[in-house]
Amino acid sequence: MKFLLILLVAPLIALALLYFLFPGRLVAFGRWGLRKRGGMVQKSVTVDGRVWPYLEGGDPAKPLLLLVHGFAGDKDNWSMIAPYLTRDYHVIAPDLPGFGENERNPALAYDIAAQTARLKAFADALGLQRPHLAGNSMGGWIALRYALDYPDALASLTLLNNAGVNGANESDLQKQAANEDYNPLVLANLEDADRLVAMVVHRPPFIPARLKPALYGDALRYRDQLDHIFWIIATEGRDHPLNDRLGEVSAPTLIIWGRHDRLLDVSCVPVLEAGIADARSHIFEHLGHVPMVEDPKATAAVMKGFLGQH
Template sequence: MKKLLLLGTLAAVGITTVATYPALGGYAYHLTMAAERTLYGLDKSSVDGGDIRLVTLQGGVQNAPAVIMIHGYSADKDVWIRFARHFTDRYRVIIVDLAGHGETGFDSKLKYDTTSQSSRVLHAMNQLGIERAHIIGNSMGGFIAARLAHDHPQRILSATLIDAAGVTSPRPSVMGKLLAKGENPFLFSDREGFYRFYPMTMAKAPWMPSITLDWIADQYIARQSQLARIFNDFHNVNLLDNQLADIRVPTLVMWGAKDELVSVSAADVWCQGIVGCQQVIYDDLGHMPMLEAPTRSAHDVLAFIEKQNNTAPANK
């Protein structure tokens, strides 16, 4: 269905828009994401994050417990759309574009470490009138979620850390080995670099036409200096290895065993350090389970969250 939707959108744009390659792939991508947001009841709006306005997607039940979803480094809010649709019938859902990412944009005057990013999320919660929330983060977003759970436990109902950065992995990932040689796979100057990098992000990537992938590659190339700055600000900065025992909120650690960016060996570090931590490992998935298998991973997170709420598991 998603493939047909994207093909249909691509055809429509091709008829109505005069564009150069691969801009057409970008138009198709944006129209498809907009259609899916509408389909799943997610509306775009901005909220004050303290030192920058954060663009968000919001939906679900306004007076229900809040669930906040935080993307990883170089990603944006749209990676959560197909995952988030499983939450909107019983939760208030907020998906953020972090500073430096997506439609929120980059400001060279800002800091991009996880403490600064978590402060922006907390400020947005205050502006939205959210006293406490379940928080879900992937990769760098998982690091930010863990930082919130550690620094502001009174505001966090539960934390779900999906392939989270933020601790030292006992075994290096593919990316870790590249970084040790001075190569950052996120930073490249041509499309060939993107096509070396992209398979590292997921073991089961959703289908996209090559024109859209070329457009995404060009966005990475255009943002190379910004991405380098963000990476330097947060990567291996203020790791949580020695603070895990201080995290006292209910925590689920979820991982794709085929992750090439953050080694699955880090999952045990999180759960050995956090009291009562629960763990789910997907043998067939990579770095982004919520995008590779949105229904399966959403149901596992819902079961965890609803256990904290003392309610029956979702039947969806």
């Protein structure tokens, strides 16, 4: 009985020690656990002299699903939804240049056309022929541009709260950033993290203070560069949205949105529906800007229902 008690208590003690003494290792362990649960393994490939880290999971013999993260995100934005996708799809999720563990070169061009061309080069380097392409936020904008620039190079398009189009109503983000002197998506300090999470997620989780340096360290370390990239894409989105080009999209398209998105208003959905022929849409009434994080199981179900038909 004593041995059994030790077996039960020891992991709890180990977690407590990690939390208090090595919170960074605890965060890394949690990230590893999420990847493990989804069958995702980190790999890398060199493209045009640049090393691209990416996560890969699922059977390579199954349909290919390429996932693109949003602004200030990374490949692990897809780790929570991976368990529901890797059973049926060969899943690949890269870090885009400027984010995650990819090169953070401030001299690179970070406009959407440049990032789209880099994503195509990444896909070509791995031999990814006609993937099902899905993207969230900025990644959705890149995916949409990919469908316009390389119409024969994808099997379908899934847009999750994508940027790059303007709806009838301005979002909270657009209103706050209107004067170009305040970027709501850049952290001022660790205490500011709660505000940012509440803006992105409709029902924000509690984040213990001891874990915040490990969770948000990169956001603070690269704050100036992230601010630079933000204004590049924010200005492009304001001055050159893709509203007038939506009719050129020929790939079967699924639109997913969270009703409570404060970054990109849900009024973008009817614009996308009207512009893209035969597009399907699904609005989650209980979610915000990142459906694949807030309710991965439900988001995966909608995606798989669509992908199964294509």
